[in-house]
Amino acid sequence: MPRRLAPLLVPLALGVLGGPRRAHAGDDAASPNEHYTLRAELGAELDTNAHRTEIVNVAGVANPPLVSSPLARGVLAASLSDVPAYGQQIAMSATLAAKTFANAAARDEDVGIAETTIMWRATVGVSSAVALSNAYYEAFQRDAAAPIYSDDRRDFRSLSPAVRFLRALGDHTDAGVVAGYRLFVFKPDHSYDFQAPTAGLDLRWGRETDDGAADWEAAFHASYERRAFGGHPFVATACMSSACPPVSGAGDRLDHFATGAVEITRTGRVLLGAGYALHVNLSNSFGETVTRHFVTARFAAALPFDLFFSARAEILFAHYADEVVVAQAQDAAAGRAFVSIEDENRNNARVELSRGLGDRVQLIARYTFYANELGAGDVSYRRQTALLSLAFLLEK
Numbered sequence: 001m002p003r004r005l006a007p008l009l010v011p012l013a014l015g016v017l018g019g020p021r022r023a024h025a026g027d028d029a030a031s032p033n034e035h036y037t038l039r040a041e042l043g044a045e046l047d048t049n050a051h052r053t054e055i056v057n058v059a060g061v062a063n064p065p066l067v068s069s070p071l072a073r074g075v076l077a078a079s080l081s082d083v084p085a086y087g088q089q090i091a092m093s094a095t096l097a098a099k100t101f102a103n104a105a106a107r108d109e110d111v112g113i114a115e116t117t118i119m120w121r122a123t124v125g126v127s128s129a130v131a132l133s134n135a136y137y138e139a140f141q142r143d144a145a146a147p148i149y150s151d152d153r154r155d156f157r158s159l160s161p162a163v164r165f166l167r168a169l170g171d172h173t174d175a176g177v178v179a180g181y182r183l184f185v186f187k188p189d190h191s192y193d194f195q196a197p198t199a200g201l202d203l204r205w206g207r208e209t210d211d212g213a214a215d216w217e218a219a220f221h222a223s224y225e226r227r228a229f230g231g232h233p234f235v236a237t238a239c240m241s242s243a244c245p246p247v248s249g250a251g252d253r254l255d256h257f258a259t260g261a262v263e264i265t266r267t268g269r270v271l272l273g274a275g276y277a278l279h280v281n282l283s284n285s286f287g288e289t290v291t292r293h294f295v296t297a298r299f300a301a302a303l304p305f306d307l308f309f310s311a312r313a314e315i316l317f318a319h320y321a322d323e324v325v326v327a328q329a330q331d332a333a334a335g336r337a338f339v340s341i342e343d344e345n346r347n348n349a350r351v352e353l354s355r356g357l358g359d360r361v362q363l364i365a366r367y368t369f370y371a372n373e374l375g376a377g378d379v380s381y382r383r384q385t386a387l388l389s390l391a392f393l394l395e396k
Contacts, residue, residue: 034082036396041075043364043389045099050106054372054381069103073389087123092116108144111154113137127168135160157185162198176202182225191231194255198225214268222260229253233285236322246286256282265298271310273298289321292345306355313349346381347371362391 048068055063079093098112115138121131141155162180169175178200186192200223208215235249263275277294293316300310350368357363365388372381 034080034396036080037078038394039075039077039391041073041364041389041391043073043387045071045073045385045387045389047071047101047106047383047385049370049381049383050101050103050109052381052383054379057378057380067103067105069101069106069109071099071101071106073097073099073387089121090119091121092118108142110142112140114140129166131164131166133162133164135162153188155187157187159183160198172205172207174202174204176200178202182227184227189231191229193230194227196225196227196257198223200224209268214266217265217267218263219265220260220262223258225255225257227255227257229255233283234287236286251284253283253285253288255285255288261294263296269301271298271300287320287322291319293317308354309352310354311349311351315347316345357390360393362393364389364391 046068047070048066050067050069050071051064053064053066075095075097077093077095077097079091081089081091083089093116095113095115098110100110101107115136117133117135119131119133121129123129136157136159138157139154141153144153160180160182162178164176164178166174166176178198180198182194182196182198184194184196200221203220204217205219206215206217229252231253232248232251233253234246236246258280259277261275261277263273265271265273273296275294275296277296279290279292279294281288281290283289295315296313298310298312300308303309348368348370350366352364352366354362354364366386368385370381370383372379
């Protein structure tokens with residue numbers, strides 16, 4: 001399987017409910033019976049590397065040109081939560097989004113997504129709860145003319161049913177365990193489809209400072225997926241050069257994908273956050289065993305003139321167990337987890353400035369810079385995006 005798809009999304013089944021929430025019998029009385037939001041966003045963006053092209057700095061390698069293009073984007077999202085009966089809660093959400101490029105050379109990057117989640121939660125005793133959920137996520141990308149490698153496509157479907165048990169361990173600490181199943185379809189090449197039982201653990205601690213000026217929160221998450229693929233694993237050949245890259249072997253491909261993450265956040269007049277995540281994929285397919293380290297930092301604050309500023313940075317270091325041959329050099333900075341039409345697992349930094357234009361309208365300006373991860377060797381990557389959009393919000 002191409003390295004770009006090695007993570008194939010951090011498990012949606014483990015994140016659909018958000019973090020653990022303390023369950024008390026009196027919660028329902030303090031919660032409104034119904035709450036809904038409807039959000040629409042429309043904007044114009046510039047993408048300096050629409051095809052997310054990597055440059056291979058090796059003699060004799062012909063690199064494709066970088067394609068820059070303006071594009072239009074739109075998002076329509078809705079959510080609903082309700083308390084149908086004492087001790088029970090339901091929540092659901094749906095999102096439709098799309099990007100369409102103006103440059104004809106980038107039209108094959110036009111993409112849309114459809115996403116839905118649904119959850120039913122019931123209290124068990126005074127301090128526990130059980131929740132059933134399902135998450136559906138599908139990306140639709142315009143067909144591309146040859147030569148376009150299938151691993152460059154963001155065209156997939158993911159379905160993740162799960163059951164979660166949550167318990168309050170004290171006044172400030174919650175825990176949750178989750179078990180589920182993952183069905184993943186990679187539409188350009190079904191040999192990369194997989195099914196996987198999933199398991200996860202969440203721990204969350206939160207506390208307000210003595211003066212009430214800020215909240216501290218620490219969270220830990222771990223997950224595991226046993227991914228059984230529909231295709232065969234790749235195996236190394238004797239020479240392992242550009243003339244004889246890995247070939248398809250016998251049997252079925254099997255990956256063991258595990259993650260662990262910890263994050264600390266302080267929310268007061270400003271928001272400060274820092275985190276670390278570890279992704280480990282052990283595979284019987286050549287080139288797919290990889291360890292990734294992510295370090296993240298977040299900042300947000302209100303500014304004068306009703307402006308709001310936020311920033312986020314992520315540094316990634318990846319180590320592959322197998323050496324990449326020149327014939328696969330275009331994938332040497334691989335491991336892209338196409339979680340959405342936005343996300344990209346590379347070193348990145350994002351800054352955003354927004355301002356409310358009345359109670360229901362918001363003006364948003366965003367700039368994002370991407371670069372290949374540390375340790376990418378002879379492969380270089382640069383991409384920048386700049387967005388200006390208007391968002392409209394209705395809620396009850």
